[in-house]
């Protein structure tokens with residue numbers, strides 16, 4: 001049955017973690033497949049634009065690619081009268097006058113256009129500059145994947161810093177598809193890129209491991225989710241290792257534990273081979289089908 005929730009025809013599920021290496025991609029890819037197999041068309045968006053790898057596990061077919069570009073100011077030094085208006089208009093310190101030359105710092109520029117609009121002599125024009133790309137393709141419908149799964153990848157160009165811009169472009173591509181469920185594989189951490197990925201998510205699945213570092217970073221991620229007012233549930237990966245009481249923390253904070261995936265060398269081996277745990281591990285279907293059921297319950301409770 002396609003997803004239908006309390007007053008919702010579509011659902012956006014973000015999968016995130018306070019730090020890298022907790023199994024976030026494992027959960028996002030297998031969960032997306034579990035949702036499709038339960039009957040809801042899914043768009044999986046790989047927002048981990050610095051190092052995206054969801055597509056390596058899912059192998060979407062007939063991939064299409066589009067560049068992500070931003071408008072950057074370009075200064076004609078001949079036409080410039082060094083009035084300083086552009087520098088004063090820039091709220092981000094991205095345009096400065098150094099040694100009688102107006103300089104633009106693309107890594108600081110937010111592409112707001114303010115400098116161009118205040119330059120009376122018209123010395124500033126804007127040019128498109130590439131920062132990354134979005135790739136998208138579909139797992140073909142089959143008996144195993146009746147609802148279909150679109151995989152959208154945001155990929156930042158090497159050396160560029162405009163991760164949130166690439167993430168927004170990838171999410172925009174997913175929005176056009178109008179799938180019943182969108183799964184966002186967010187970058188780890190709580191910085192700008194994570195915020196761009198979580199914005200407008202209906203529910204957040206935080207993946208953690210039961211170690212002191214895992215718990216510390218989980219606490220930061222929970223704080224961010226609360227600031228953004230997103231209902232949150234936790235998946236404990238490699239349960240049984242680390243010895244840290246994540247379950248106790250979740251109980252204290254009234255956060256539901258959606259699943260506990262035990263430490264199992266077979267899971268690590270399947271993942272390392274680029275395989276799908278839902279297909280290759282005897283408990284895979286139960287784990288990820290169970291997470292989807294728990295997410296649905298969480299949504300029912302949060303929005304009723």
Ligand code: SF4
Pocket residue numbers: 075079080081082083084085086087102118119120121122123124
């Ligand atoms: S606003 Fe235009 S003319 Fe004035 S300093 Fe900037 S680039 Fe030069």
Ligand code: SF4
Pocket residue numbers: 073089090091092093094095104108109110111112113114115116
């Ligand atoms: S476009 Fe906006 S952020 Fe970029 S340099 Fe101009 S004023 Fe600054």
